[in-house]
Amino acid sequence: MPTETFEFQVEARQLLQMMIHSIYSNKDVFLRELVSNASDALDKLRLEALRDDSLDADVSDLHIAIETDRQARTLTVRDNGIGMSHDEVVQLIGTIANSGTAKFLRDFKEAESTAAAEGLIGQFGVGFYSSFMVADEVTLLTRRAGESQGTRWTSTGEGTYTIETVDSAPQGTAVTLRLKPEDTDDQLHDYVSPWKIREIVKRYSDFITWPVRMAPEAADGADGAEGADDAPREPETLNSMKALWARSRDEVTDDEYHELYKHISHDWSAPLETIRLQAEGTFEYQALLFIPSHAPQDLFMQGYQRGIQLYVKRVFIMDDCEALMPPYLRFVKGVVDAQDLSLNVSREILQQDRQIQLMHRRLAKKVLSTVKDMMSAEPERYATFWREFGRVLKEGLLSDFENREAILGVSSFATTHDKDEPTTLRQYVERMKDGQEHIFYLTGESRQAIENSPHMEAFRAKGVEVLLLTDPVDEVWVQAEPAFDGKQLRSVAKGEVDLGTEEEKKEAATEREGRQQEYSDLLGWMTDRLSGTVKEVRLSSRLTVSPACIVSDMHDVTPALENMYRAMGQDVPQVKRILELNPGHPLVSGLNRAHAERGEGDGTGLQETAELLHDLALLAEGGELGDPSRFVRLMADRLERTL
Numbered sequence: 001m002p003t004e005t006f007e008f009q010v011e012a013r014q015l016l017q018m019m020i021h022s023i024y025s026n027k028d029v030f031l032r033e034l035v036s037n038a039s040d041a042l043d044k045l046r047l048e049a050l051r052d053d054s055l056d057a058d059v060s061d062l063h064i065a066i067e068t069d070r071q072a073r074t075l076t077v078r079d080n081g082i083g084m085s086h087d088e089v090v091q092l093i094g095t096i097a098n099s100g101t102a103k104f105l106r107d108f109k110e111a112e113s114t115a116a117a118e119g120l121i122g123q124f125g126v127g128f129y130s131s132f133m134v135a136d137e138v139t140l141l142t143r144r145a146g147e148s149q150g151t152r153w154t155s156t157g158e159g160t161y162t163i164e165t166v167d168s169a170p171q172g173t174a175v176t177l178r179l180k181p182e183d184t185d186d187q188l189h190d191y192v193s194p195w196k197i198r199e200i201v202k203r204y205s206d207f208i209t210w211p212v213r214m215a216p217e218a219a220d221g222a223d224g225a226e227g228a229d230d231a232p233r234e235p236e237t238l239n240s241m242k243a244l245w246a247r248s249r250d251e252v253t254d255d256e257y258h259e260l261y262k263h264i265s266h267d268w269s270a271p272l273e274t275i276r277l278q279a280e281g282t283f284e285y286q287a288l289l290f291i292p293s294h295a296p297q298d299l300f301m302q303g304y305q306r307g308i309q310l311y312v313k314r315v316f317i318m319d320d321c322e323a324l325m326p327p328y329l330r331f332v333k334g335v336v337d338a339q340d341l342s343l344n345v346s347r348e349i350l351q352q353d354r355q356i357q358l359m360h361r362r363l364a365k366k367v368l369s370t371v372k373d374m375m376s377a378e379p380e381r382y383a384t385f386w387r388e389f390g391r392v393l394k395e396g397l398l399s400d401f402e403n404r405e406a407i408l409g410v411s412s413f414a415t416t417h418d419k420d421e422p423t424t425l426r427q428y429v430e431r432m433k434d435g436q437e438h439i440f441y442l443t444g445e446s447r448q449a450i451e452n453s454p455h456m457e458a459f460r461a462k463g464v465e466v467l468l469l470t471d472p473v474d475e476v477w478v479q480a481e482p483a484f485d486g487k488q489l490r491s492v493a494k495g496e497v498d499l500g501t502e503e504e505k506k507e508a509a510t511e512r513e514g515r516q517q518e519y520s521d522l523l524g525w526m527t528d529r530l531s532g533t534v535k536e537v538r539l540s541s542r543l544t545v546s547p548a549c550i551v552s553d554m555h556d557v558t559p560a561l562e563n564m565y566r567a568m569g570q571d572v573p574q575v576k577r578i579l580e581l582n583p584g585h586p587l588v589s590g591l592n593r594a595h596a597e598r599g600e601g602d603g604t605g606l607q608e609t610a611e612l613l614h615d616l617a618l619l620a621e622g623g624e625l626g627d628p629s630r631f632v633r634l635m636a637d638r639l640e641r642t643l
């Protein structure tokens, strides 16, 4: 078979350049990545053999072997797992499928310091390519289980790689690195030293459920005292293979947990939080869950895979087990090991299994209670959590009614109380004024747009705190009018506003009655004239500066939500809103006077002013005018008359 030469895909080439030019200081992790890939390949083969009786594969002694050759300065990581076909090698090794890669590479180029660059690569992980940190040539020999021919892939990482079909290759994959010269200043250690290999495997891969064996060296150099006689020596198993989730907490160090997390998540940075759960009784299981320290790039993309692995009695069953975690907690990674499930369990069966549903509920509650504890015990860590995952967690307010209050309890919101620091609802409630019954909020595109909205005026004047909700998802969950601690969340742009102490409310009601009489003719006339666009015109108690604003009825859908539904292709009827006038504004009192004096005798002039008042209110809240050209014409006409 001829040797074919291929070019790496552009992103792959860029990534390889970074590896070759050593931007990541801790080079030891290349071995963790190779062992991790080998372990995944063994998991895959065991599963495939379980599901497909006809698979012609040897599963009698699945393991990982590390071989070193001091003379040739090579290191080989070998597994007898699933292997790869010719096309899979081209696809999986020559290209990068991860959709976040392009963004990562952009950010990377813009990173100003080495520390920033390292932080970025820590968030990303480059798997197999990390071999090029320590090797100047990498060869991968692989044969897919069940196939007869193998494939040899070789590259120096410089833009191209070669592929050749080989007739005799063992099942599985062997990755051989031709090591760069040792350079301890650059953290390039002696990777042919058994001592070093033992140390790295112990540190990073001890929990791997397959044996990681090291063949004895031919001439056992400095380490070789035990090999003095000529008897053939057994390979040494380097890892304990103990499932961390099955060990008691005081036996496992944080570092060990973190390494398991990195193996499961392909994330190179440590998790923010480790969560353990042991369920005893009729349905026994253990869970070891992790909250990452940063959100992955594709968290909001369709097809994002959830990171819970399912094991049954220590045997890996599946990745991305969506039946175990609600979608709004999809960022949680980890392992769940159940005692009483069949090894053959399918995704469909899991979705319907009552025990799994109970497990799902319990895991979700456990994650939420952990976040709650973090919130009170470690506010800074919680702040990181919220910054990274707040948006996705809030999706739960729409879908998980049982936990809605718990989710609200661990949520934070931007607030008028503090320009920089968000608030929790508990803190908001503690600051509520005497006589204030509700938690007030306003939704909008940005903090600035909300703060400038006329709806905020009375709240600002009375010093009543308002939550500023700017995520698109906020628009949707608030519609269900949830409550926290018995206090309902209320939009400041909906319904009547009634602020202040009991006494102030009474005074305001008396004043409103008097005003109501004074303005009743104008309000009736405007309601009639503007009936095509609004359902009522009334006096406002929420304005102090602006002449008018538009509000929604308490339970009506807001225009932003209407627009969102329309964008999703749903047919929603236009909901008419309410125009509120500020009787303290000269434009409104003037209009009232003019209407009382001239009434219908004025022709179209007053009606046009009423229309303009409505349009100004719409613009002030950032809304879109129904007929902008008519607005411009009427406005220009009035401006002209001022000259």
Ligand SMILES: Nc1ncnc2c1ncn2[C@@H]1O[C@H](COP(=O)(O)OP(=O)(O)OP(=O)(O)O)[C@@H](O)[C@H]1O
Residues within 6 Å of the ligand: 033, 037, 038, 041, 079, 081, 082, 083, 084, 092, 093, 124, 125, 126, 127, 128, 129, 172, 173, 266, 267
């Ligand atoms: N030893 C192996 N046996 C079988 N397939 C492998 C092996 N090593 C790598 N692969 C295949 O190549 C793919 C790419 O590997 P690589 O290590 O670059 O990325 P990854 O493990 O998927 O993710 P990450 O880049 O986050 O580590 C793997 O997903 C796997 O399908």
